[in-house]
Amino acid sequence: MIFRRTLPLLMLLTILLQGCAFSRGTLGDDIRPEAVAAIKKATTTKAEVLSLLGAPDRLLQVNGRDVFQYYRYDAKVGSLLLIVLNFSRLSIKSDDLFVILNREGIVEDVISSKRTEGLEFRFWPFGD
Amino acid sequence: MKLCLSWFAPILLSTVICLPFAGCSVVRITLNSPITQEDVAFIVPGQTTLTEVITKLGTPDSITDSYTGVVATYRFLDMKYSRVNFGWLLRPWTPVDPDLIISRTGLGTDAFELLCDSDWVVTHQSFLRHLSGPRFNPYPF
Numbered sequence: 001m002i003f004r005r006t007l008p009l010l011m012l013l014t015i016l017l018q019g020c021a022f023s024r025g026t027l028g029d030d031i032r033p034e035a036v037a038a039i040k041k042a043t044t045t046k047a048e049v050l051s052l053l054g055a056p057d058r059l060l061q062v063n064g065r066d067v068f069q070y071y072r073y074d075a076k077v078g079s080l081l082l083i084v085l086n087f088s089r090l091s092i093k094s095d096d097l098f099v100i101l102n103r104e105g106i107v108e109d110v111i112s113s114k115r116t117e118g119l120e121f122r123f124w125p126f127g128d
Numbered sequence: 129m130k131l132c133l134s135w136f137a138p139i140l141l142s143t144v145i146c147l148p149f150a151g152c153s154v155v156r157i158t159l160n161s162p163i164t165q166e167d168v169a170f171i172v173p174g175q176t177t178l179t180e181v182i183t184k185l186g187t188p189d190s191i192t193d194s195y196t197g198v199v200a201t202y203r204f205l206d207m208k209y210s211r212v213n214f215g216w217l218l219r220p221w222t223p224v225d226p227d228l229i230i231s232r233t234g235l236g237t238d239a240f241e242l243l244c245d246s247d248w249v250v251t252h253q254s255f256l257r258h259l260s261g262p263r264f265n266p267y268p269f
Contacts, residue, residue: 062193063246069191084216090157096187109179113186115160125156125208126264 021079021088022121028057028072031097031112039099039110046105053097062100065108070097078121089122151213151229154264159205160189163240171242171253178248194243197251202240209233210266232268 035052038044049068056068072095079088098111163185171181178200182188188200211231218226239256 060191060193062191063198063248067191084151086153088153088155090155092157092159094160094189096189098187098191111179111182111187113182115186125154 019081019083020123021077021081023077023079025075025077026073028070029054031070031072031095031114033114036097036110036112039107041107041109044107046101046107049099049101049107053099056099064103066101066105068097068099068101070099071095072116074116074119076119076121078123080123087123087125089125091119091122093119151211151216152266153209153211153213153231155209157205157207157209160203162204162206162238163202165255168240168253171250173251173253174249176250178242178244178250181242181250188242197243197245198248200242200244201256204238206236207233208236208264210264212266230266230268232266234263234265 031053038052039049046066053068053070057071058069060067060069073092074094075090075092077088077090079086093115095114095116096112098109099107100109100111102108167185170176170184178198181200185202189203190201192199192201209231211229214228214230215226237257241254241256242250243252245251
């Protein structure tokens with residue numbers, strides 16, 4: 001009985017999704033929110049940051065301080081292939097984390113944002 | 129005859145509608161969300177701190193050092209590509225796959241830069257190149 005109900009639905013979905021393509025690519029490891037939350041200003045040391053997050057993707061010297069930069073890129077492609085007319089849209093966003101360390105090797109500030117959370121598969125290339 | 133016309137008319141109509149789009153491809157690539165003048169209107173040089181900017185705009189893509197302070201850069205990109213293959217029009221009538229392709233790519237890159245002093249207070253802000261977004265136009269000449 002369930003099979004009879006779901007089969008037409010599956011067939012309809014298969015027909016509707018004909019010519020659709022979904023692709024995804026990522027660069028770098030996911031920056032774990034619990035690891036970021038564990039870093040405390042004026043307390044956590046450089047060694048603890050390294051054990052929590054691993055080696056940084058980039059090491060910068062800014063304003064007389066060491067800055068560890070961690071990043072992750074996420075790309076999603078939605079394509080609508082209608083044989084004679086094709087639409088495709090690729091959206092890329094990044095998660096970034098900057099850990100600012102003072103001269104003593106203690107965390108001075110943590111700057112992070114997760115832009116990839118709202119990243120969606122989009123097909124329509126026009127508009128915003 | 130009338131029956132034949134009623135059967136043929138929708139096919140002819142759909143063919144005429146589809147012909148201009150034959151072999152068309154439209155592709156768009158975006159990196160991050162574009163930042164507009166309105167988004168950065170809250171920044172007051174000499175008062176706003178980098179932390180306040182990050183709270184509203186998120187983390188910058190890069191932070192670099194300069195002689196006068198720190199430079200924070202937000203980057204975003206919008207690329208549009210369109211292509212028409214006129215060879216598609218001949219495919220039903222030829223045994224080979226002919227291609228006559230015209231295509232064009234437009235790349236709009238931009239960045240928003242902030243210069244901060246040693247106390248992380250914004251002293252200058254500017255868009256690197258505020259290019260208007262490219263348009264979909266496959267005509268390359």
